[in-house]
Amino acid sequence: MANTVVDALPLVEASGVSKSFPGVRALQDVSLRLAAGETLCVVGENGAGKSTLMKILGGVYTADSGEIRFDGAPVELGSVDAAQRLGITLIHQELNLADSLDVAGNLFLGREPRWGGPLGIIRRSIYSDALVVMQRLGLDCSPRTPVSRLSIGQQQLVEIARAISLDSRVLILDEPTSSLTQRETDRLFEVLRDLKRDGVSILYISHRLAEVREIADRVTVLRDGRNAGELKREEISHDAIVRLMVGREVKQFFHRTSSGRSPAPGMTTTNGASPVFESRGLVVQSGQRRPIRFSIHGGEIVGMAGLMGAGRTELAEAIFGVRPLLSGEVAVDGKTVVLRSPADAIAAGIFLVPEDRRLQGLLLAQSVKENISLPSLDRLNHLGLVARGAERELAESMRTRLNIRTPHVEQLAGLLSGGNQQKIVIAKWLARSCRLFILDEPTRGIDVGAKAEIYGLMRELADQGMGVLMISSDLEEILGVSDRVLVMHQGDLAGGLTRDEMTEEAIMRLATGGETHS
Amino acid sequence: MKKLLGLAAFLLILYLLMLFADESARSLSNHFNLGKRIGLYGIISLGAGMLIITGGIDLSIGSVVGFCCTVFALLLTHPRCQWHPAAAIAAVLGIGALIGLVNGLIVAKLKVQAFVVTLCGLFIYRGASRWLAGDTVQGLGNSFVAWKYWLAKSHDVLGLPMSLVIFLALAAVATVFLHFSIYGRYFFAIGSNEQAARYAGVATDRYRILAYVLCSTLAAFFAVLFLMEENSVQPSSTGNFFELYAIAGAVLGGCSLRGGEGSVLGVLIGTAIIRILPTFTQMLKVPSSLEYTVIGTALLLGALLDELLRRRSQKRG
Numbered sequence: 001m002a003n004t005v006v007d008a009l010p011l012v013e014a015s016g017v018s019k020s021f022p023g024v025r026a027l028q029d030v031s032l033r034l035a036a037g038e039t040l041c042v043v044g045e046n047g048a049g050k051s052t053l054m055k056i057l058g059g060v061y062t063a064d065s066g067e068i069r070f071d072g073a074p075v076e077l078g079s080v081d082a083a084q085r086l087g088i089t090l091i092h093q094e095l096n097l098a099d100s101l102d103v104a105g106n107l108f109l110g111r112e113p114r115w116g117g118p119l120g121i122i123r124r125s126i127y128s129d130a131l132v133v134m135q136r137l138g139l140d141c142s143p144r145t146p147v148s149r150l151s152i153g154q155q156q157l158v159e160i161a162r163a164i165s166l167d168s169r170v171l172i173l174d175e176p177t178s179s180l181t182q183r184e185t186d187r188l189f190e191v192l193r194d195l196k197r198d199g200v201s202i203l204y205i206s207h208r209l210a211e212v213r214e215i216a217d218r219v220t221v222l223r224d225g226r227n228a229g230e231l232k233r234e235e236i237s238h239d240a241i242v243r244l245m246v247g248r249e250v251k252q253f254f255h256r257t258s259s260g261r262s263p264a265p266g267m268t269t270t271n272g273a274s275p276v277f278e279s280r281g282l283v284v285q286s287g288q289r290r291p292i293r294f295s296i297h298g299g300e301i302v303g304m305a306g307l308m309g310a311g312r313t314e315l316a317e318a319i320f321g322v323r324p325l326l327s328g329e330v331a332v333d334g335k336t337v338v339l340r341s342p343a344d345a346i347a348a349g350i351f352l353v354p355e356d357r358r359l360q361g362l363l364l365a366q367s368v369k370e371n372i373s374l375p376s377l378d379r380l381n382h383l384g385l386v387a388r389g390a391e392r393e394l395a396e397s398m399r400t401r402l403n404i405r406t407p408h409v410e411q412l413a414g415l416l417s418g419g420n421q422q423k424i425v426i427a428k429w430l431a432r433s434c435r436l437f438i439l440d441e442p443t444r445g446i447d448v449g450a451k452a453e454i455y456g457l458m459r460e461l462a463d464q465g466m467g468v469l470m471i472s473s474d475l476e477e478i479l480g481v482s483d484r485v486l487v488m489h490q491g492d493l494a495g496g497l498t499r500d501e502m503t504e505e506a507i508m509r510l511a512t513g514g515e516t517h518s
Numbered sequence: 519m520k521k522l523l524g525l526a527a528f529l530l531i532l533y534l535l536m537l538f539a540d541e542s543a544r545s546l547s548n549h550f551n552l553g554k555r556i557g558l559y560g561i562i563s564l565g566a567g568m569l570i571i572t573g574g575i576d577l578s579i580g581s582v583v584g585f586c587c588t589v590f591a592l593l594l595t596h597p598r599c600q601w602h603p604a605a606a607i608a609a610v611l612g613i614g615a616l617i618g619l620v621n622g623l624i625v626a627k628l629k630v631q632a633f634v635v636t637l638c639g640l641f642i643y644r645g646a647s648r649w650l651a652g653d654t655v656q657g658l659g660n661s662f663v664a665w666k667y668w669l670a671k672s673h674d675v676l677g678l679p680m681s682l683v684i685f686l687a688l689a690a691v692a693t694v695f696l697h698f699s700i701y702g703r704y705f706f707a708i709g710s711n712e713q714a715a716r717y718a719g720v721a722t723d724r725y726r727i728l729a730y731v732l733c734s735t736l737a738a739f740f741a742v743l744f745l746m747e748e749n750s751v752q753p754s755s756t757g758n759f760f761e762l763y764a765i766a767g768a769v770l771g772g773c774s775l776r777g778g779e780g781s782v783l784g785v786l787i788g789t790a791i792i793r794i795l796p797t798f799t800q801m802l803k804v805p806s807s808l809e810y811t812v813i814g815t816a817l818l819l820g821a822l823l824d825e826l827l828r829r830r831s832q833k834r835g
Contacts, residue, residue, distance in 0.1 A: 322717070346719040360717050363710040365778050374707055375718040377700040385698050428718065 009072060011036045011201050012057065012088070012170055017066030019052055026052040027225045029066075034170065039192065039202040041212045044222035045245055045508075046308050046473040050205050051093075053222065054172050057203070058090025059083030089163035090172040095155050097147045104130035104143040107162050133161045137191050153184025160191065164200075171195065172203040177211060178309050189215055207307040209238050209512045221245055238514050239505075246475065246504035273297060274334055276467040277350070277436040282328035284318040285311055288491040291328050296436060296467035301458055303482030304471040305507050311491040312471045313355050316438050320352040321345040332435050346375060349435030353425050353442055355471075357418075361425035364414030368406050369395035371413045371424050376431045398427035403453060419450025426457065437461055440471045455481050475504050489513050521772050521824070525787045528820075532794050540801040550679055552797060557682030558743060560789040562760060563767030564685075564692055565736030567785040570768050571696070572729040573709040573777025574625065575632045578639030579737045579764050581647070582617055583757030586610050586741030588647035591656035591751050603665045607742050614738025615731050617643070622727030640761070647753040657750035669746040681743055688736075693782045705729060709777025737764075766813070767792050770820055791816070 010033040019027040027049045034040050042050050055061045057068070059077040067074055070086050077083045083090070097106050104126045105112075113123040130143035139157045147155060156176060163171055173192075177185045192202055192215060206212055212219060213236055221228040221244035229244040276298045281291035292315065296302050306312050317323040319330055321339035329336050330350075337348040345352070354360035363371055373380055373391045380387045380394070395409040402423040406416055413424055422442065429437070439458065443451040458481065462468045472478050478485055485502050487494045487510035494510040508514075536543045562579055569576055593599045593606040601609070621639060625632045658666070668680065675683045696702035704725045707715040716722045737760075745751055771788025773780030792813060799812045 320717075341719075341721070342717055343719040343721055352717065354717055359711075360713050363707055363714055363778070365710050366706065370703065370707075374703070374715070374720070377703055381700050384700065385694070386700050386703060 010034055010069075011071060013069040014053075014057065015067050015069075017053065017056060017063045017068070019049075019056060019061060019064050025225055027056075027063075030222065030225070030227055032057075032220060032227075034201050034203060036169070036201055037196055037199045039196055039204060039215055039217045041204045041206060041216035041219045042222065043206065043209070043212060043219060043241055043245065044228070045475065048222040048245075049225040050222055051174060052225075054090060054174055054203065054205060057083070057088060057170075058172050059088070060090065084166055084168070087167060087169035088172065089166060089168040089170070091156070091159045091163065091174065091176065093175045093178060095152075095159055097155055097158060099148040100146060102144045102146050103134065103139075103141065103150075103158055103161075106147055106158055107133065107143075107165055109162075129165075130161075133165045136164065136194075137161050138187070151184065153180045153187065156180070156184075156188065157191065160195075164195070168200065170201045170203065172205075174205045175207065175309075176204070177206065177208065185211070207309075207512065209241055209514070212236070212241065213238070238509070238512070242505055242508045242512065242514070246508055276333055276465075277469075278331040278334075279319065280329050280331060282315070282318060282330065283326040284314050284323065285491045286326065288326075290492060292493045294486055294493060294496065296469060298435075298465040298467055299462050300483040301462050301468040301470060301481055303478040303485040304469060304488065305473075305475065305478045305485055306488035306494075306511050308473065309490075310488040310511065312488050313440055314491075315488070316352060316355075316440050316469070316471060319345065319436075319438065320350060322352075346432070349433060349466075351429040351432070351434050351437050353422075353429070353437075353439040355440040355444075357421055357425050362413050362421055365412060367410045368399070368404065368413055368416070368424055369409040372398050372409075372428045372431075375428050379431070394431055398430060401430070402427050402457065417447070417450075419446035419453075422446055422450065422454065426454070434461070434466045436467045436469060438469045438471070441473065442470060443472075443474070443477065475507060478502075478507065479504065487511050522781065522784055522787065525771065525784065525791070529787055529791050529794070532791065532798060536794065536798050536801055539798070543797065543801050548797070550674075552793060553682040554679040554747075556790050556793045557679060557685035558740065558747065559760075559763055559767065559793060560682075560685040560786060561688060561736050561740045561743070562764035563771070563785050563789045564688060564782065565733035566761070566764035567768035567771065567773045567780055567782070568692065568696060568705065569729045569733040570765070570773040570775060571709045571777060571780045572705045572726055573712065574726060574729055574733075575636065575765070575775070576621065576639075576730065576733050577633065577636040577761050578617070578621070578643060579733065579761035580757040580759055581640045581643035581761075582614065582734055582737040583741045583744065583760050584751070584753060584755075585617075585643040585647040585650075585757075586614055586738040587745045587751035587756050588651045588656060588753045589613060590742055590745050591658065592650060594662065595656065595658060603662060610738050610742055611735055614735040614741075617738075618731035618734030619727065621734065622730030625730065626723040626726045644754070647751075651751075651753040653753060655750055655752050658745065659749075662746070666746045666749070669743055681747070684743070689782050689786055696782055701725065701728075706778055709779070711778070763792060766817055770817060 012034040014030065014032045017027055017030045030049065030053060032053065042053065044050050052061065056063050057077070059080045059082050062078060068077060069075065075086060080090070098109060101109065107130045108126050113125060114120050115123055127143045134143060137157050137160060139154060139161060141150065141154065147158060150158065160171065176188060180188065196202060204215065216236060217233055219231040219236055219241060221230070221241065223245060231240055275295035278295040279292050281293055283291050304312050314323060318325050321342045321344050325339065330339065331337060332348045332350065337344065339345055358364060363374070369391060372395045376394065377386060380391050392409065398404065399406065399409055404420050404423045404427065406420060413421060442454055458468050458470065470481060479502055482502070484499055485497045485507060487497065487507055489511055490513065494513070497506055542548060562583070566576060566579060590606055590610045593601045593609060594603060617639070621635055624630050624635045674680065696705060704715065704720050707718070707720060708722050708725055712722055767789035768780065768785050769775060769788070770791055771780070771784030771786070773784065795813050795816055796809050799809055800806060804812065
């Protein structure tokens with residue numbers, strides 16, 4: 001039966017779809033077919049274009065070019081509303097519910113049956129109508145329950161119920177299980193199978209390959225914004241998917257070391273020297289299965305890979321004192337560090353270049369100089385006053401050292417380009433002596449030139465004897481820059497790979513929860 | 519900087535208009551009175567301004583003024599107190615600091631919205647002063663002449679009213695603190711982006727609390743001068759609306775309610791504009807009952823103009 005649907009007339013057919021955002025080509029000439037009653041899983045690395053494609057089909061974005069046919073006829077989706085009227089509903093990863101309204105209120109939001117004309121009084125019948133849909137999905141709470149009181153899994157079912165009550169024929173789910181428990185996931189899959197039996201088509205995005213194997217009729221893989229391949233039900237396997245996800249040559253863009261060497265003699269990663277940093281059994285998230293243990297030596301750049309939501313940023317925040325540790329401790333140069341705030345981490349020599357530089361790294365409305373000097377003001381302190389000469393000197397020296405392109409150091413940080421902003425966030429730490437430098441997605445959204453400069457700088461810092469931990473979702477970057485790599489999966493440290501073991505396949509296998517191989 | 523120049527120009531125009539409008543406005547006594555009021559209200563605007571720069575807000579300033587005036591009067595005159603004025607002043611300043619500490623702790627540590635916390639303070643301290651004073655006016659009568667003379671009455675330094683001199687001295691200290699010290703830097707950093715400041719190792723809670731303490735302490739200090747000037751306190755009304763004067767002066771002077779923006783000089787100019795407006799309405803024979811309306815309209819126009827200019831410069835940038 002699963003074989004016949006592929007040959008049937010597709011319900012949704014996208015062909016030659018392209019979409020660009022300023023500076024990024026998100027999709028290039030992508031095609032996709034979805035038959036009625038079929039469950040198609042779309043997989044790919046972070047940034048492969050999955051979400052963009054789904055948003056185009058859900059009417060959130062408009063494609064730059066390409067054609068979308070629904071039931072054989074070309075359609076203009078244009079808006080979420082238009083897509084929903086056709087029968088395509090996109091359920092986002094972050095749920096879009098009005099928290100303080102009850103279940104029925106959310107199900108019928110914006111199309112409430114009402115009486116009294118302009119008075120717009122909502123008919124009581126929405127509660128009985130809601131109950132019908134809720135029962136179909138096995139959502140066993142009162143339609144009068146405020147959504148905020150439901151679990152995430154139940155909230156998801158409310159979103160699906162809403163789609164059902166809109167008579168949707170295509171349901172798009174973007175990472176639906178990322179915050180669900182195993183029980184809730186099982187429940188969701190039951191619901192999806194029921195819907196499929198009723199002829200509803202499902203487009204399912206997931207990083208979790210085990211899930212994909214469980215529910216997919218077919219898998220389509222995207223890579224770098226293009227179709228990378230397709231697998232039929234019987235061809236689906238962990239390895240086959242990973243091969244399609246990463247199957248590209250690694251470009252030789254990274255000068256891996258400034259001095260062009262693999263770990264220098266005496267600086268190898270696992271020799272007897274004591275590490276600069278140790279994570280001694282850290283528990284950061286409650287869902288973690290085992291404590292996180294690893295250490296980093298001076299002189300090495302350790303890459304940290306993992307899929308979105310694998311807990312890498314959370315781990316970095318915990319090490320930096322932003323997020324409380326549930327248990328475990330960290331040590332710098334063998335000495336335990338008490339982490340109550342970032343100030344404690346900084347005093348111990350642990351610095352973080354945060355993931356979201358505009359939110360966590362920069363004072364956008366203050367000058368380049370003031371941004372650079374902020375963490376060093378205690379040293380630029382002259383009887384409580386800011387030593388202005390020294391401050392300016394510091395800013396100027398960083399500007400030269402990091403090649404920050406700004407007309408002058410009094411320029412507001414918010415006016416610079418992404419790459420230059422990132423250099424400021426890095427520069428502000430360089431005045432202090434550092435043991436562990438953590439960079440979370442250091443090159444996201446910045447241009448190639450600035451990327452190369454940041455790689456060079458990381459190597460320079462490592463060569464000066466500090467440990468560098470680079471979190472990145474860009475596998476090429478991980479492979480090109482790191483001396484070894486740690487991989488996280490669903491809150492846990494899934495494993496580590498040495499320079500020799502590091503391949504895209506090996507990393508993806510660990511990142512997707514495949515069996516560890518040492 | 520451009521904004522400050524514009525404000526200064528606006529102030530100058532208002533001032534010149536006032537001079538031309540009425541002969542009595544040109545008198546020395548009018549200038550003296552104007553200076554006195556700018557000095558007094560400048561003190562609470564300074565506190566409000568520093569707090570707003572860290573991204574905070576204090577709606578309890580007026581009630582804290584009323585409460586501190588009441589306590590100060592009782593400490594001086596109540597038969598069971600009869601404190602020495604110096605001791606009473608120290609006690610009142612201590613009370614102000616304590617109120618600020620409580621506000622700051624609740625906002626920074628318990629993460630309750632500042633608007634709510636200080637709105638509650640507005641009610642609490644007003645009620646407390648009425649209760650303390652048995653809801654009756656407390657006056658200083660003819661005592662403490664020397665203290666009144668020195669602190670508030672027609673005493674002058676180089677022709678400037680004492681309260682203005684005190685304010686200018688405070689403003690000078692505040693300028694050094696806010697614009698030259700590392701603590702001022704932290705204030706601006708916290709107001710610009712509290713999270714980024716914390717990620718840079720700034721003890722953000724400590725400085726946010728400090729801003730509340732400064733604001734309330736300055737309100738208490740204002741209360742001391744205000745009682746000496748007015749000679750009596752009406753527990754149910756003294757200080758009403760003063761938080762709004764304070765905030766309006768700071769905001770008109772360029773302190774952004776989003777935080778991270780503002781200057782002492784701006785607060786000075788903003789306060790002067792707010793103080794000169796009522797004089798101006800009197801001179802133009804606008805009914806004094808319209809005073810609030812005039813102030814409100816002027817503020818609204820200022821805010822609109824600022825927003826328009828900002829949009830224009832953004833478009834160009």
